[in-house]
Amino acid sequence: MHRALGLPLLLGLTLALAQGAPQRGGTITVSYKDDVTTLDPAIGYDYQNWPMEKMVFDALLDYKPGSTALEPRLAARMPEVSRDGKTYTFTLRKGVKFHNGRVMTADDVRYTLERVLDPKTKSPGQSFYTGIQGAQAFVDGKAKSVKGIQVLGPDRVRITLEAPNAAFLNIMAMNFAFIVPREAVAAAGGDFGHKPVGTGPFKLASWVSGQQLQFTRNPNYFMAGMPSLDGVTVKVGLDPSVAFLSLQRGEVDLLGDGIPPAQFLQVTRDPKFKPNIVSKTSVNTTYLSLNTKMGPLKDVRVRQAINHAVNKTKILRIINGRGVVAQSVLPPLMPGYNKGEQGYTYDPAKAKTLLTAAGFPNGFSTTLYTNSTDPNPRIAQSIQQDLAQVGIRAQIKSLAQSSVIDAAGTPNTVPMVWSGGMAWTQDYPDPSDFYWPILSCRSAVQGGWNWPMYCDKALDARADKADRMVSSNQQAARLAEYGRIFAALNKQAVWVPVFHEVRYMMKSDRLVGDVNNLVDPTHFINYERLSVRK
């Protein structure tokens, strides 16, 4: 250790130890470029509103900060699971109150889940809960309530599934299952998203559309000692470059959108900013999708050739190194990730050999779709050059993101899609969430998100079987099976997995929060655990 560095470091450590528990009190200001659309947990579902919904609401279960391990939250303990893995009995924590003062009961759990299932709510999370017994009949309007949700008492509720699902507890920790009080939803008259009432560590105190949201501490929060902060102000509409200047001037404590791309290199290379930056690899994969139903791409050798032809390191340079090279579909932090997976090396010669073997010694012409926001067209060009090296002539179609999504989800339309800006990020930390929504037969349909349109019924059956392995002693075997499923997919080369995004957060000197609370793999920001130095 360098001596000049050693002393301040030691001093810093001593100070940190002396401080011990986080200080209570104080407020912070967070900045975002885009408006917050809604705080209704049944609806709002992105990087930006998710952590804010988490301020106002709680679910029965939650993750240990910074990890993918579940723990009880509004539930008093982890649920009792029946032998067949279909029935989950939750006991609620006693005396938890909504912000309106009413005690939360098992009826609220039922109401919350039925509300998400009700088509009138227009919840994007609906399909996560249709595995509950009788949910489909309720969705179709054939039943007035969901048969599989039984209230056993004021603090006990039993949920029965159609089939065992090992990811069900993850689903119960999602924002859609944040418990909401019926009377507050009714009182909001269709605008619960702007008048949210939950049990969470903070309450929404005010919301001036397009300007800012103010959250204040919930004095009756059931978790002892939380939150540390008295309040959080979320400013919206701040251009990232302006927000960065505001942080330097002390007007903002946390850049919600991260470091602005234009200043990224300058900031990360400046030692002065080092203590202000925290980063972590996201549970996300950005990829090039290869449509297995179109032209030469039908041949697995052609898809493998493309995997060998793409220079991923070059793409990482375009994004200023804000990612790690991907070897497989699954990201490293996802349970079931195979650390030994080598992926396809960058090897244009091998790519050419494979193309020749597939009957395309002179390559072929194809089309590559990308959204038109920087840096994605530049990355598409880089891929275009790499493909040209091996004889594949790709024409780039750069469109608005919504148009790319629409075209990519239409069968026999798009040979290749660069997923930048639309990359896949986990909904919950379970490999099934990287299989069913994007690579299974049921998502390889019009409007689905399986852009390679790949459908392997045998793999579906294996994944389905794995999802039925719910007891805790089967978990290792289940993850190993998912590991094999993804190895098979990697061999089929339906994607070129390019990189796993690394998220950078930038905070002010006074904000105390570590990597587990500022770049949490599921909640992104754990506001209840942040504090300020006085």
Place this chain on the structure above:
Amino acid sequence: MLRFAASRTLQSLGVLLVASVLTFSLIFLLPADPARLVAGPSASVETVNSIRRELGLDRPFAVQYAGYLGGLVRGDLGRSYKQQSTVSSLIASRVGPTFQLMLGAIALELLIGIPLGIWAALRRGRWPDRIVMGFAFLGASAPQFWLGLSLVYLLAYALNLFPLGGYGGLSHLFLPALTLGLGGAGWYARVLRSSMLDVLSRDFVRTARAKGVAPRGVILRHALRNAITPVVTMIGLDIGAFMGGVVVVESVFGWPGLGRLVWDAIRVVDIPVIVGVVIFSALVITLANLLADLVQLLIDPRTRYA
């Protein structure tokens, strides 16, 4: 005059109708599924379909448009897909800031443009004239995004004279209004310069001078009053131009107006909000033009018989 106003109002209604049909059909033709965007990637195809039905997007174009028009007549602009609020309440909450911004920009355009225009006209061909013409050129061609960020960096961050964006009092208003108005100020200066030059060579100015009216009086009372007419028309046109400019300026400065509202709506194909703001903007623009014509009639009586 009344007949004129009535026929213009009818015309304006026609414009609004056309604007609504155009935006509605453009968005309808857009290769993007709003239901998919509302639902997000994780939603299953069934969920997307149920959202599509809930939003009425599965009905034919004519039915959707007729429904929309029916609501419009009753003053109902529908509900945002993405935010649950009604479109009219969203627009109402954003109109104030946008009008403040526009008024501020117009004030700065006039405050900067008129003196510069007179100055350039009086020093025709000499260095002040060239500076003003150069300024007009630069102001008109500088991208607003770049201009806004430069002003923020220089005047707000480096010199600490103004707040770094956000909504508030006059100090918050100045930089965004300047960004929006600077291009127009140069344009006003140019137009006023040429119309002043034209007026200054007229007989009545010569007569006024010959009568012994003080030079300041000649310029302000006689020449300017006649030369300003094109500028008044331009204010009306400017409001139309501003409707586009506010999108950029409001985004740079975090100004909570209509521009930001529609920008966010376009990102997620929130059709009711997009169409609502477009129709509202069309209304403002036609009203502004109508008003400009009426004011021109008042200033310059000759146009009344034209």
